[in-house]
Amino acid sequence: MKHDSFLLRNAQAVLTGKAGAEARSSACDIRVAGGTITEMGRGLKPKEGERVLDATDCVVYPGWVNTHHHLFQSLLKGVPAGIDQTLTPWLKSVPYAHRGGFDEAALRLAARVGMVELLLSGSTTVADHHYVYYPNMGFDPSAALFDEAEQLGLRFMLLRGGATQTRDAEAGAPAHLRPEKLDDMVSDVARATARWHRNGPRPMTRVAMSPTTITISLRTEELRPVARAARELGIPLHSHLSETVSYIEHCREAFDCLPLEYAERHEWVGPDVWFAHLVHLSEAERAILARTGTGMAHCPQSNGRLGSGVAPAPDLARRGVPVSLGVDGAASNEAADMLSEAHQCWLMHRAHAGAASRARPEGRGEEGADIVTVEDVVHWGSVGGARILGFEGVGALEVGAAADFAVYRLDEPRYMGLHDPAIGPVVSGSRPHLKWLLVDGRIVVEDDAIPGLDMDRMRAEARTAVKRLAGL
Ligand SMILES: [Zn+2]
Numbered sequence: 001m002k003h004d005s006f007l008l009r010n011a012q013a014v015l016t017g018k019a020g021a022e023a024r025s026s027a028c029d030i031r032v033a034g035g036t037i038t039e040m041g042r043g044l045k046p047k048e049g050e051r052v053l054d055a056t057d058c059v060v061y062p063g064w065v066n067t068h069h070h071l072f073q074s075l076l077k078g079v080p081a082g083i084d085q086t087l088t089p090w091l092k093s094v095p096y097a098h099r100g101g102f103d104e105a106a107l108r109l110a111a112r113v114g115m116v117e118l119l120l121s122g123s124t125t126v127a128d129h130h131y132v133y134y135p136n137m138g139f140d141p142s143a144a145l146f147d148e149a150e151q152l153g154l155r156f157m158l159l160r161g162g163a164t165q166t167r168d169a170e171a172g173a174p175a176h177l178r179p180e181k182l183d184d185m186v187s188d189v190a191r192a193t194a195r196w197h198r199n200g201p202r203p204m205t206r207v208a209m210s211p212t213t214i215t216i217s218l219r220t221e222e223l224r225p226v227a228r229a230a231r232e233l234g235i236p237l238h239s240h241l242s243e244t245v246s247y248i249e250h251c252r253e254a255f256d257c258l259p260l261e262y263a264e265r266h267e268w269v270g271p272d273v274w275f276a277h278l279v280h281l282s283e284a285e286r287a288i289l290a291r292t293g294t295g296m297a298h299c300p301q302s303n304g305r306l307g308s309g310v311a312p313a314p315d316l317a318r319r320g321v322p323v324s325l326g327v328d329g330a331a332s333n334e335a336a337d338m339l340s341e342a343h344q345c346w347l348m349h350r351a352h353a354g355a356a357s358r359a360r361p362e363g364r365g366e367e368g369a370d371i372v373t374v375e376d377v378v379h380w381g382s383v384g385g386a387r388i389l390g391f392e393g394v395g396a397l398e399v400g401a402a403a404d405f406a407v408y409r410l411d412e413p414r415y416m417g418l419h420d421p422a423i424g425p426v427v428s429g430s431r432p433h434l435k436w437l438l439v440d441g442r443i444v445v446e447d448d449a450i451p452g453l454d455m456d457r458m459r460a461e462a463r464t465a466v467k468r469l470a471g472l
Helices: 071-075 087-093 095-101 104-121 141-152 182-196 220-233 245-255 259-265 283-292 300-305 313-318 338-354 374-389 421-427 455-470
Strands: 006-009 013-015 029-033 036-041 051-054 058-062 064-069 123-130 155-160 205-209 237-241 273-277 295-298 323-325 405-409 433-439 442-446
Touching: 013 421, 058 374, 058 421, 064 104, 064 273, 064 323, 064 338, 064 374, 071 104, 071 123, 071 455, 087 095, 095 455, 104 123, 104 141, 104 338, 104 433, 104 442, 104 455, 123 141, 123 237, 123 374, 123 433, 141 155, 141 182, 155 182, 182 205, 182 220, 205 220, 205 237, 220 237, 237 259, 245 259, 259 283, 283 313, 295 313, 295 374, 300 338, 313 323, 313 338, 313 374, 323 338, 323 374, 338 374, 338 421, 374 421
Parallel strands: 006 051, 013 058, 064 123, 123 155, 155 205, 237 273, 273 295, 295 323
Antiparallel strands: 006 029, 029 036, 058 405, 405 433, 433 442
16 A cells, blocks of 8 residues: 655644653654655655645643553443352453454454554554454454454554463363464464464564463463464464462462563563563562563453552663563453553552551552653654564654654643643543554544444344353
8 A cells, every 4th residue: 555645733742652762752753755754853844745734732642552462342331140259260251252253254353343443542553462362263363463454554562362272171161262273373383373474574464372361371382383373483472471460379389480480481571572460469570571571461450350450660671671562352352442541550559659568567658650751652662563573664753764653632621731741641641632653654534534444233242142151
């Protein structure tokens, strides 16, 4: 598809996604050509053939990069059986109870709903940890997911999940709960890698080897061969880890060590590895992450929803651990958009830092309000995420980078009176009017609308699908 040329002018503020002093740009004009940002400054004049985008009263953010999702769960929000459950019973009563209902049409619809929700929040890259794979399933979920993302214009990374063993007895399990054979799983990842994995600059599609939960989904002797197969293919590694205290207890009982020690022992650490959650970590495990450059997909809303805890993202970031943001699946996060995630992230760590502890039940003076800044959250949610996923040339709002950015118009009452409009989208919560969203220099959202998408039809299809899934 041809790239258009744009000149965005007169933005009120521009956040870059970079850390520290470079987090804000002094530019108010951004020139885009050939899919990249070619110039930033003040008072730029339009060139012949350029479309001018008037960003007066708008703030510009780098496109959000979501590093952990389960898009199929976008039709499993607020399932009554799991609404007040913690992770383990919730897994049984929500995602696992319904996974048999996801034929190709349902998966495509769920993925579309989830991607549209993300697009409308200003997300430009989505990494989907899809783990509903089983023998003889009759369609190719990976192809369906990449196709839906391509139609919407998103950058998409498949985190190819799956299991070679299940939590429960396998005898008599229905087909959709049966595990895969290791060789079948690895060869399917190799096939997906050949078809969709692209290296930089500005790749639109990538793949990661991502068995669902390494402490549960694979046999111990399979961990090392899986890690080596991924490294041979040149793709990164991803999995769930240390989401709840039960993970730690299981690991101690089964392997006589902590989850990150287990990961390190079996070559599952390094700058090409990132884990979702990492809520419960010992001092020694934090040191392993920092020493090896192993990354984190921080999912504060899902961790809150399931009562899992508050992950030590600020502490890990201070130690130099790569931190990114993920929304996790919508079955454990009924607000699976990146702005909502960023808002909660910003609030949750402050509340946590100022809360009383068992050691100091009455609290201690006043503290916590500077533990995470808006600039930190934006950095984790853009540049941090793109680095972890390996999208070269993507993430930052700077000259030479991919033109992936959101232009928010802060015209709702909740944004009136802001002394620093740049922070509005994160601190005020809710979703501002999305004037434009660009991915690779193409407009994929304009005035909160996605060109070519029939929202009424999608809404009706989602209602019908929920009725069907609820009856399963
Ligand atoms: Zn997850």
